[in-house]
Amino acid sequence: MPERIEIPEAFPDAGDVRGRRVVVTGAGRGLGELIAHAFSAAGAQVALVSRTERDLKVVADSLPGPTLVFCGDVRDADFNEAVADATVAEWGGLDVWICNAGISPVVTGPLDIEPETWRDVIDVNLTGAFLGARAAARVMAHGGRLIFTGSVLGERPRKGLTAYSASKAGLIGLAKGLALDLAPAGITVNVVAPGWFESPLADGFANNERLAESILAHTALRRWGRSSDLTGAFQFLASDAAAFITGTVLTVDGGYALV
Template identity: 40%
Template sequence: MMTAFDLSGRTALVTGANTGLGQAIAVGLAEAGADIIAVGRSAPTETAEAVLALGRGFHALAADLSTTAPIGDVVAEAVAQAGAIDILINNAGIIRRADSLDFSEADWDAVIDTNLKSAFFLSQAVARTWVGGGRGGKIINICSMLSFQGGIRVPSYTASKSGLAGLTRLLACEWAAKGINVNGIAPGYFATNNTEALRADETRNRDILARIPAGRWGDPSDLKGAAVFLASDAASYVHGTILTVDGGWMAR
């Protein structure tokens, strides 16, 4: 049965793999046997070291996914490097915080463009290579608890992650029959750069921990198992699901 989780011989394109959740997911997939193509604005030095230490292939592509402009070149270079992309992890994302009464159009557009628009068009570009080649693949969108809840002071982030959850289900409906699995992971409260402000706020930190049944913030490594499962043959009949990895937050 364990061979169903084996990713040997497969290549995963992971966006935002230089730190945090994306880095942990990339390393987890490499631990399961996958080679990694990391896409991001900054050099994924630590991720490269971890993946190469596992004996897996690694290639970094510099691209700013705040616009769709680099997507064609990213996919073309990834295919040229690896021969084919087998797994796409849409993890790149940003967040802007302000009261909704004061939220700017610039912050709205920046978050929607990166978190939602680029994720869709990158999925489209990769899926076109699969359909054109008569093969399937796996897409995993990194959603959020705010795909289900409202949150506070993050209107564009909530909209983008709610939209990404909807796209996950829509693309699953359209592409499942083509052999393409589209699913999502919704992380809970994880200790990353994006949550540094929350963890530094004594009141918010206390309130958040009080609601998490597991009693702790998530560590990025907690996402590895979910990512490997959804990327593997073990999830071949899983389409359009969003797997929460949240220490029990959504069950509370």
């Protein structure tokens, strides 16, 4: 070991994603659209995935950089493989895959939740992420990045959202397991866990006065997340500065988990 810490000639720029070839699932609206904008504005090439082609085209048309559009369902293993293959065919490689597509059905107690609803949540939020990660890892070179959009509810569940919390807790296990499995291939796997952000998915909560108040009361910084609060976490994990970070959860929740 050296006597003094080694000072590198240059430090990696946290958040520099210029030239990265990035797939973002659930990019037709909400946080995925936001993430796509942030990466594109930062010089990345962004492939957009969701089930609604109209939404994807609107997003693609508004991004400053190169885009690809893939319309399909993340629950479909073949679709995920096709996205990975087509991205490599078009762009010569794939550097980052952000498993962001997710659903959160209306608040309901455990006795009311239909098995079908439970399966839907697990299928999209957890199995969809696994299938995407698997497809991506198959074609990624050393240095590839898998990033899952988790949720603070994965570690701090909220009454009435058990299926959703279970799916997001499962994502943490999936990320940690894959981080071990894919370390020999030089692929890192991490979770960004947002708290409460203004988005279509969170509308049902924001419009319910009692719930909205309770969310604010539980958030140390006493406000909802803004668009500009979130994307840096994804860019950081996709950048060279995060090369030694794998199997972690980066929580962006204004202190929701603390209160």
